[in-house]
Amino acid sequence: MTDTNRVFTLAKRPEGKPNRDTFELVERDVPEPGPGEALVRTLYLSVDPYMRDRMRAGESYAEPWGVGDPLEGGVVGEVVADNGTEFEAGDVVAGNLRWADFSTAAGPDLQRVDPDLAPISTALGVLGMPGRTAYFGTREVAQPDAGDTFVVTGAAGAVGSVAGQVAKLQGARVVGFAGSAEKVSFLEDDLGFDAGINYKETDDYRAALAEAAPGGVDAYFDNVGGPITDAVFTQLNVDARVAVCGQISQYNAEELPTGPRKLGQLIQKRATVEGFLIQDFAPRFEQATRQLGRWVQNGDITYRETVTEGLENAPEGFLGLFEGENIGKQLVKVADREE
Amino acid sequence: MTDTNRVFTLAKRPEGKPNRDTFELVERDVPEPGPGEALVRTLYLSVDPYMRDRMRAGESYAEPWGVGDPLEGGVVGEVVADNGTEFEAGDVVAGNLRWADFSTAAGPDLQRVDPDLAPISTALGVLGMPGRTAYFGTREVAQPDAGDTFVVTGAAGAVGSVAGQVAKLQGARVVGFAGSAEKVSFLEDDLGFDAGINYKETDDYRAALAEAAPGGVDAYFDNVGGPITDAVFTQLNVDARVAVCGQISQYNAEELPTGPRKLGQLIQKRATVEGFLIQDFAPRFEQATRQLGRWVQNGDITYRETVTEGLENAPEGFLGLFEGENIGKQLVKVADREE
Incomplete structure (x- = not known):
């Protein structure tokens, strides 16, 4: 030593x-x-x-x-x-x-x-903090039901990749935003997402999402924020749930130029936006790790x-x-x- | 005729x-x-x-x-x-x-x-749609507890003026944003709000709110949106609830220039933002009207x-x-x- x-x-x-x-x-x-x-x-x-x-x-x-x-x-x-x-x-x-x-x-x-x-x-x-964040943020905050459309940003990242797979296991249709063709193929081919959107290939996130999720968005797991989240807000369905986990697109901004301008979208849709911190779920960490471990071992979750x-x-x-x-x-x- | x-x-x-x-x-x-x-x-x-x-x-x-x-x-x-x-x-x-x-x-x-x-x-x-909107939006969505600080925008309007008074009756400390000295005096002197902020007299909504609500904001009833809401988001306390009722500052915008940029504030505070429509409470309209009627008759609510x-x-x-x-x-x- x-x-x-x-x-x-x-x-x-x-x-x-x-x-x-x-x-x-x-x-x-x-x-x-x-x-x-x-x-x-x-x-x-x-x-x-x-x-x-x-x-x-x-x-x-x-x-x-x-x-x-x-x-x-x-x-x-x-x-x-x-x-x-x-x-x-x-x-x-x-x-x-x-x-x-x-x-x-x-x-x-x-x-x-x-x-x-x-x-x-x-x-x-997958069996640590990012996996648990995905597990609780999906199951307890965004709460996709079977048949719901679930959208996740940062979908190829540590949290997003697990969140999308947990939503799939709940029976949701899953659409992920990611930043390269390689990542989109990871989502679609390796993780079983229903659709991936390469946000670097379009300026019109709203149109891309409307195409990938023609029935609208029932549950949204947000790791990124900014213009992609603006676009998702326009596609929310009635009673949609938004789990705010991260806002990586904003972390390096010294001064956030503007605030929530599209909250009006929430009225019409009776939608709920909820920030969460994984620490609040600490009493249930072991439960989550056990479940994620089972899913990883039997191949339901890929990492x-x-x-x-x-x-x-x-x-x-x-x-x-x-x-x-x-x-x-x-x-x-x-x-x-x-x- | x-x-x-x-x-x-x-x-x-x-x-x-x-x-x-x-x-x-x-x-x-x-x-x-x-x-x-x-x-x-x-x-x-x-x-x-x-x-x-x-x-x-x-x-x-x-x-x-x-x-x-x-x-x-x-x-x-x-x-x-x-x-x-x-x-x-x-x-x-x-x-x-x-x-x-x-x-x-x-x-x-x-x-x-x-x-x-x-x-x-x-x-x-007060005994119609605006009163019921205030009643359910305050009691069921923003949910101020006794001792909480409750903030309302459009506070001198039909909905806001009742929302603030309902929150007072729940035991909250109530701060209202309104657009003239006359309105602020209406809030403070006639309605019993703890503080009114004339948003036309300051550019620094955040500082004005921090002074009027030094303990932060536990429940927020938003009728207005835009920069005032940006400021309120920065002052939310842990587990704060935001009821999105209206966004009058945004209704005449043809194109909303930007979307929710301050959602990061919600993470740290585990805050919830919820849009609501009064129609969803229709089965309980009579109950609300009866309660509001009692409050108006005994002088608890002024209109x-x-x-x-x-x-x-x-x-x-x-x-x-x-x-x-x-x-x-x-x-x-x-x-x-x-x-």
Whole structure:
């Protein structure tokens, strides 16, 4: 084991789009686990769009990162030393740890990952936070019934790809917006979506959606916001439900130029728009993971991962999210398991 | 009784703001009531913002008016001839009739108005559709709890003025947006609102609201939309409810330049935005009218009316709604009762 620990810190708050200078990689000593803590070696690090929000000063749904502070994120790692937790060296665990080679964490903040159930990286994707977000946002917020038309944006991403498949399992007709022909073919050919729309190939999202969903939209899972959401609002059916999960198209805007102008669409359609945070479903996380695990094991849910190699390249993995470079869950592979 | 019947028709569909040329006043014969119908002389005609939507071609929540067709609206009138209904000459009734001196209607389409309960004009205002819209939109959609902060736009209008008072009766702290110092004083001094904001006196709606509602907004009843709604979205508390009743600031826009850009605000706050139509509450209209009637009789709810005199001036009454000329319910007085 090496003695040095590479750690990414927030070099400065981005104005508009973050870039490589937003991040600084510093060298620290490998930390000692205190009483009740374990030392964890990072194997995979998750980069997620919501992290853009933590780079911002001021109120957000996650506490803002301080300038100079280590960045945090979902990690799957291997316990290398234990100081009184339930874990022992070699155990694979998941937790909200640092963008670093090594982190310490209190035992209750770590969850055991079973390497025999599925590849351990899935604990950051389909069997982790993105999968659970898709599961609850679809089943509890957007609530597509059998026969409903369900639309999802960011459809080829970690959350959207699972949301669409969960809606299919509920019997819905599923249409996804994604940003390349390759992604649309992933949706239609690999995931079984009824239709994919490549939003980079048209300016008229409304017409494209009207063609793909001629019966209108009953449930909408929004990861993206902006003009695509404007278009979806015009196609909502009576009693439609909109689950607002993310607004990645807006995260880099310093000043949002305008606000909700098409709320009038909601009146006529008695539609409901609801923002949700996955933390509110925490008491039911295990239930969701179990169900998603079954679906993955029997092939009802397919997942894909885009893996950036090397902790030093974590910023590129993160920045690529805003350019649509990933298909499925974007991960950073930091190390292989020992042995 | 005169033999001629003045009837307003839709002269042409407005582009942008309607004006006097949108309307044509034509002379027709007084109609004969068919079997099962009554002939009703108009006493009061209601003009309402939603009528702008019926002037538009294409799908809306009310069927579009055809060019050349008579305009329709809420009417309180007096039965002058009966051909087999439950009513007799002299009865006061309300119904969705024509912008005209006289209309015929089938018996089941008319509701009896009790002139001893309250002034008959209230059947078009606080005890009619606007009052019921306020009642259900507040109690069933925005749902302010005791101690909540409730915000309403168009607060001095027919719906907003009642919504704020219903919220007060539920124990909420009530803040209203209105467009003149006179209206703000109406809210604060006559209706008992906790604060009124004159939106014509500030550009910074957000700061004005933060000052008037320092604890944030728990429930929002939106009649107006646009930049004021943008500002309210930034002040929503966790689990806030937004009832979208109207969007009068947007009704004259031919092309809505942009759509919902601040939906991100809903995520963090797990907020819900819900459009509603009063028709969906039809089975409970009588219950609402009874409760509103009690509140009006015992002084818990105060109402005001702005009355334009003469059927020929109905367009001015309607157009004034978009200029904020009315306080409380805007009516057109067409005739006095006989006897």
